[in-house]
C-alpha cells in the first residue's frame with residue numbers, strides 16, 4: 739500500500755471510532771433536545787433509570803388523575819451525579835409516564851397492573867435556556883415536540899412543594915436517604931397547593 743493510502747485508511751478508521759464513541763455517548767448521556775423553542779420527545783426514556791411509581795396520587799383539583807400509575811425515569815448520568823451530590827446536574831431531564839391501571843386480565847384475581855400509556859410529563863433543568871432554571875412539557879401519545887407549559891401550570895407547584903430542588907424526592911424511597919445524607923432534602927409536610 740502507498741503511504742498516502744495507509745494514512746487515509748488510518749484516518750477513516752479513527753473517524754469511524756470517533757463516530758462510534760460519539761453515538762455511544764449520545765445513548766448513555768441523554769440531554770434535552772430542542773427543535774426551535776420546543777422540546778423534542780425523549781423517545782428512549784425507557785432505557786433510563788427507573789426512579790419510582792405513584793398509584794392514584796391526586797395532588798391537583800383534577801380528579802381525572804386519580805386512578806393512574808405514574809412512573810418516573812431519569813438518565814443514568816444524571817442519576818449517578820445525584821448519588822454523589824444529592825443534586826441534579828444542569829441538563830437533567832425527568833420523565834413522568836402516565837399509565838392507565840387495569841384489574842381484569844389473564845390470571846389476575848386481585849390487585850392492579852399497568853396498562854396503556856396516557857401521556858408523558860417532562861421536566862428539564864436547563865439553566866442556560868430557561869431563566870427559571872426548570873421547565874415543564876406535556877406530550878400526548880402522538881406528539882413529537884412540545885412547547886413549555888405556563889409557569890402556573892407546573893413550575894409553581896414543583897417550586898413550592900418538591901423536596902429536592904424541583905423534584906418530589908419525598909416520594910422516591912431510594913433517592914430520599916441520599917438527599918438527606920447530603921443535606922439537600924427539604925421537608926414539605928402540608929398537602930401540595932398550587
Ligand code: HEC
Nearest residue numbers: 792797808832834859860861874875891892895905906909
Ligand atoms: C399541584 C402540584 C403539581 C403540579 C401542578 C404539577 N406537578 Fe409534577 N409532580 C407533582 C408530584 C406530587 C409529583 C410526584 C409524583 C409521583 O411520584 O408519581 C410530580 C412529579 C413530576 C415529575 C417527575 C419528577 C419530579 O419532579 O419528581 C415530572 C416530570 C412532572 N411532575 C411534570 C409535571 C408537569 C409537566 C406538570 C404540568 C403539566 C406538572 N408536573 C404539574 C406535583 C405537581
